[in-house]
Amino acid sequence: MRRITFIGGAAVALAAIACSDSASAPVQQSDWSGAVIKVAAANPNAKGELRGIVVDSTSGLDPSQATPIPGATVVLNLKVTMPPGSGGSDTAWTTVQKVGEVVTDANGKFLVTSIAEGDYFLKASPPPDAPFYDNSTWAFVSSGSNQADAVIYLPRKLTPVDSIPHGPDDPIGPPIEPPDSI
Numbered sequence: 001m002r003r004i005t006f007i008g009g010a011a012v013a014l015a016a017i018a019c020s021d022s023a024s025a026p027v028q029q030s031d032w033s034g035a036v037i038k039v040a041a042a043n044p045n046a047k048g049e050l051r052g053i054v055v056d057s058t059s060g061l062d063p064s065q066a067t068p069i070p071g072a073t074v075v076l077n078l079k080v081t082m083p084p085g086s087g088g089s090d091t092a093w094t095t096v097q098k099v100g101e102v103v104t105d106a107n108g109k110f111l112v113t114s115i116a117e118g119d120y121f122l123k124a125s126p127p128p129d130a131p132f133y134d135n136s137t138w139a140f141v142s143s144g145s146n147q148a149d150a151v152i153y154l155p156r157k158l159t160p161v162d163s164i165p166h167g168p169d170d171p172i173g174p175p176i177e178p179p180d181s182i
Contacts, residue, residue, distance in 0.1 A: 035110040037076050037100035048115030048142040052150035054108045054124045056132070063151045068108025071127035072154065075101045076112055079119040096121075117144035124152045131157045 040046035054074065055066035077096040084092050099120070102110050112122075121139035126132035132154040140148060 035074075035102045035105045037074075037102045037110070037112045039076070039099055039112060039114045040116040041114045043114065043116050045144050046114040046116035047145045048113075049147045050112040050115060050122075050140065050150055051148075052110045052112070052122065052138075052152065054104050054110070054152045054154060057153035057155045061153075066151070066153070068104070069126060069130070069132065069154055070104055070106045070108050071130075072104045072108065073101065073125045073127075074104060074110050074152075075123045075125075077121050077123065079121065115142045115144065118142055122150065122152065124154060126154055133157060 039048075052074065053063060053066075054069045054072040055063065056069060059065060059067040076099045078099050079094060080097050081092060081094050082089070084090055100112075104110050119139070119141050121137055124136050124138070125134045133156075136152050136154050138150050138152050140150070
């Protein structure tokens with residue numbers, strides 16, 4: 001099992017990570033979270049599992065010390081490559097298919113189970129009106145039997161100094177009046 005972390009930026013970033021195959025290790029059920037996406041529960045070959053947490057990027061890089069973000073929305077997408085001739089195109093093209101969506105629990109955690117083989121990516125968005133940037137992305141490749149941990153860091157928005165109203169008692173002072181024209 002491999003722990004992989006990703007620090008998102010203001011812009012959407014995509015990091016492709018290949019997870020190690022754990023086919024020889026038995027897949028065990030996890031009580032990682034109550035927020036669960038079941039990808040392919042009917043597929044007996046879909047034994048992959050991803051345990052994830054969404055945290056505040058300003059709390060440091062150590063996930064055990066990071067501040068979790070409850071109520072964040074995590075969307076799981078599958079990358080699909082279409083062969084030439086599909087959809088009227090004479091060249092191959094790539095698209096994404098939404099597989100599932102979940103809201104993180106009170107501890108900022110989520111779980112993805114029954115993951116089949118494929119290239120996936122998670123997109124995390126903060127709760128409404130939370131002071132974080134949107135759409136940090138974490139990607140992984142599943143063999144259909146591997147287990148992994150994902151730590152998704154949402155970058156915090158900083159309050160610009162200019163957004164604070166200035167009054168007559170403010171050390172910066174009231175706005176400067178333009179000089180009278182002569």
